[in-house]
Amino acid sequence: METGSTLLHRQAFDHADAGLALLSPQGEWLQVNAALAALAGQPPASLQGTRAHEAVFDGGIATGIARWLATPDHARPARVVLESDDGAFPAWRVVLAALPDAGGVLLQCTDIGAERRQRERERATAELQEHVAHGLSHELRAPLRGIAGFAARLDEAGLVAEAGKPDLERIRAAAARADDLVRALLEFLRVSRQPMREEPVDVSLLCEWVATDLQDAARDRAARITIAPGLWARGDERWLKVLLREVFDNAWKFSSGCEETRITVEGAVEDGRLRLAVSDRGCGFDMRYADKLFLPFQRLHGSNQGGGHGLGLAIARRVAECHGGSIRAESRPGQGSTFFIELPAASPGAGAEPGQ
Incomplete structure (x- = not known):
């Protein structure tokens, strides 16, 4: 008689959404749940007693199962993942895991057709x-x-x-x-298609570079830009500079009506994340429209107020998200804006200097 624990395990096995089976050490089907039988298009009884690497799976998976079963226990990996490579067969992913205490093998089968179509x-x-x-x-x-x-x-x-x-x-x-x-x-x-490098990046230095570019392009403009030292992130230096360029450019454009352009960069590391705050004292914006700020071609100001092509902050958000980070803004009309950027943090001085 089955114990309560054994019955619970059997019911979980039988009713699992994933296709599951128990195989003998030789690869014979011992138990097959309903999900796997449905994938195979055969009732469980017709599978039991036959070998898993015969008839059901395509040549690539069948060969992989046979090779794994034939490998001596001491040399065989505890787990192997196999995928269909024959377009004439359904697209499946099969995972084999040894069950040494039970003297058998657990087989899990998943339909990856939708996943492959999505990748395509x-x-x-x-x-x-x-x-x-x-x-x-x-x-x-x-x-x-x-x-x-x-x-x-x-x-x-x-x-x-x-x-x-x-x-x-x-x-x-x-x-x-x-x-x-x-x-x-x-x-x-x-920005979303290119792989992002993961290396320590001196964010303070990148901010200095971006600020210098802005000031060189408008030498007659009074500006005070303050950047906290020692801010380091982990990511792709080129794309992080693009992110900072767009945020600085936004602050610069919408401070054009001020007697002095003032931009401040502060930052702190919390729980492995670098949290930046880039503040200006420009014209600001109404927070009722904050949800449009990072959308392509959405402008909260006209060209006569410094509005550009409407892509800069959308690019900044994409770069932040591709680094596993985020960006948001807070503002009040006439009092300036603060952009909060979160990125993976890096240790100061770790790795090569930017540009090397």
Whole structure:
């Protein structure tokens, strides 16, 4: 008579959603639950007594089972994972685990057809995005450069009357904005597809670099940028610089109406996470619209207030998420904004210096 514990285990085995079976050391089916019988398309009774590596599975899995069973116990891994490689058979993943105390083998079978189809869709989507990125880079940027180049030639050759020069300057500015939009689109498309390196990154130094770039581009602008030292994250230096560039650029643009642009970067490590706060004293925004802030092409301000192409913060969020982190913002109109960025922390000074 079965004990309560044994009965409970048998009921769990019989009613499990995963396909389960117990095999003899020679690979014969001893017990088969309903889920596995349904996957195999055969009643449990017809399987019992036959060998698992015969008839049911495709050649790759069958060979793998036979090879694993034939390996001496001392040389055989305790667990092996096998997957179908024959398109004529269902797409299955089979896991074999030795049960030394019971003198048998536990077999678990899972239908991975949906998983493979999803992977194929993701592969096809990535390939399409790569084609789009290639088109953006070559088919759109070349005409834009041509427009800017011809406008410059007309100006340099003096072929445009004085009255038409403002329009010529507008053409050049529009071409530059369009080129910047294409660059941002390329980054937005690529950030989720490219593998992120995992290495210690001096975030304080990256902030210094980004701040210097902004100040060099506007030397007549009064600015005070304060960056806490010793902030280190683990991630991809190139993409973390992109993230910080977009956040700093946002603060810089929306502080243009201030007598002095003030940006402060603070940070602390808690539970292995670097928590950054990037604050400015710019025009701020209404928190009622905060959910739109990180969406592509969503602008809370017009171009006359510093609004850009609407991709910068969307890129920043993607970079943060690809690092297993996050970004959010708090703000009050007329009082500035603070962006809170969370990333995996790294030990100060560990690994190579950025740029090496």
